[in-house]
Amino acid sequence: MTSTAPLAVALESARQGFIAANPQSERQYRQATEVMPGGNTRSVLFYEPFPLAIARGEGCRLWDVDGHEYADFIAEFSAGIYGHSNPSIRAAIDKALDDGINLSGHNLLEARLAQALCERFPSIESVRFTNSGTEANLMMLAAAKAFTGRQKVIVFIGGYHGGVLTFARGPSSVNVPHEFLYAEYNDLDSVRRLFDEHRGEVAAVLVEPMQGASGCIVAEASFLAGLRELTSAHDTLLLFDEVMTSRLAPAAYQSVLGIAPDMTSVGKYIGGGMSFGAFGGRKDIMSLFDPRIRNALQHAGTFNNNVLTMAAGYAGLTSVYTPQAAVELNARGERLRATLNTRFEEASLDIRFNGIGSLMNLQITARTIRSVRDIDASRNDIKDLFFFHLIEHGVYIARRGYVVLSLPVGSAELERFDGAVASFIDRYRNLLPRETL
The missing domain is CATH 3.90.1150.10 (Aspartate Aminotransferase, domain 1)
Structure with a gap:
């Protein structure tokens, strides 16, 4: 000592x-x-x-x-x-500024960034934008609960999914009031017990492939593969929070693992230095947000498709962080x-x-x-x-x-x-x- x-x-x-x-x-x-x-x-x-x-x-x-x-x-x-004031990012922002910041409608930039994301991360078949990783995870959980018709969510001690989804040592007084069930990271048996105790009640398992905020604690590949098997067996959605880890491989860290989650959240660097988050996954789940469908889920956000983030994000993902x-x-x-x-x-x-x-x-x-x-x-x-x-x-x-x-x-x-x-x-x-x- x-x-x-x-x-x-x-x-x-x-x-x-x-x-x-x-x-x-x-x-x-x-x-x-x-x-x-x-x-x-x-x-x-x-x-x-x-x-x-x-x-x-x-x-x-x-x-x-x-x-x-x-x-x-x-x-x-x-x-x-991208560092500070990357030339490609800056040029994209300057161009967006020249064409107007707040365009009050669909713009020419959002769909191309969405396409770039879907092409880069194959498990994301359809995507929606938010302003932070926190928002992305909140909306991803809402989609999982709506899709499954269930209310409970399994999370992990030490996990961090945003300012109101933090589980460093368990529950936090700032967290949103979802029905969370707490499992131990890298302990598949602790997850099995929760599924057995709450059979037919679990909407989703939300996990980081590496717990970043708790100290870069790496998930064992067998643990994550086991989560994929358990969630599939219980008709539960597997949600990967790759807000931090998507940078770790060309097609996010899930590609290294060979695991396709049902939904994924991303954020941080993908906005090119601007405020950014996104969530996406299987088209049948994401279609819940299709405004052409009666009683579609609402997902508001004045700056979800803001042109500065859309421009910087596209330039960064396609021409800089190749x-x-x-x-x-x-x-x-x-x-x-x-x-x-x-x-x-x-x-x-x-x-x-x-x-x-x-x-x-x-x-x-x-x-x-x-x-x-x-x-x-x-x-x-x-x-x-x-x-x-x-x-x-x-x-x-x-x-x-x-x-x-x-x-x-x-x-x-x-x-x-x-x-x-x-x-x-x-x-x-x-x-x-x-x-x-």
Whole structure:
């Protein structure tokens, strides 16, 4: 075990160094607290003693209000795959601006983005747009309940499907009041028990192929295949939340698994940096929303087909994040994660990065993590120390240790990240947890 007192001293020293180096960010934060609760309007961005105020970005570089430059390894929590102001995305937005922003009707852009999505992700036969992944999952659940005529939904501890569908440790007071049944991630028996206890009552199983917000916890292929078998046997819909994971392969991560869910939600990067979400799947399910049909499900949203998102999304998906680009980006992520984990292993440290491809998360254990219950939150002080160290060395990640690669990240940035991790190990080796035989 680490020595608590020396670690606490090191963390406080890092914290004080952060405060001293960022007076303008602190001033900006204090001003924000006067008009927003905690100076915040997006919970995930807050960290103590105060969050950095980012002034501008270019490519995969960020500058804060104090003038510090960072290599961006968070990429808008996976939405910023194109970097900052990608020329193709910007040109598409400029063209959309020239033709008018709010067109008050069907426009020329929405159907072509829909076609691109359906061609890219084969299980999505028909699609509808929303303004966020949260909205996409809400509408996907509504469709599942309407289609099956059932009310209960199986979700997983540690899952995150949006701001009102969060299950880090179970129910949340902000969640929408669906009839949720809670299963254990990577535990097929826990799902079987719920089906047995609620026979004929389950509308859908909602699952992430990798639980991103809980720390890039990867689902076992046999677990997801088992969910496909169980849902089919019980006439229940299998819903894949690929808002984060669709970037992990040219045709979403489900293509790697060889599993076709009944419905899929996507979002984040597909909007080209604009607000975006989408849900789709089998045509017989999606036809519930066909306004030509009597008593069709209603799905409103003033900005569902806004021209900026439609233009940016189409340009990004078809000309920038091509299938080949997806393969190359995720291969870079695999190499980086392997390099970093080798460093920890050679130093005999009980630390590893979890994840797939271009998404990864630092975990303070070398053991396989199968669920959020395998993560020891009492060791988050080490993640804090890691975060402050990387900030000091010009690398910007999420406080929880979440790391995301964007397309502009190249060899110079990867070497910078690797060097920062190497110096973290050298600097704090005696304070970090050691592997036990």
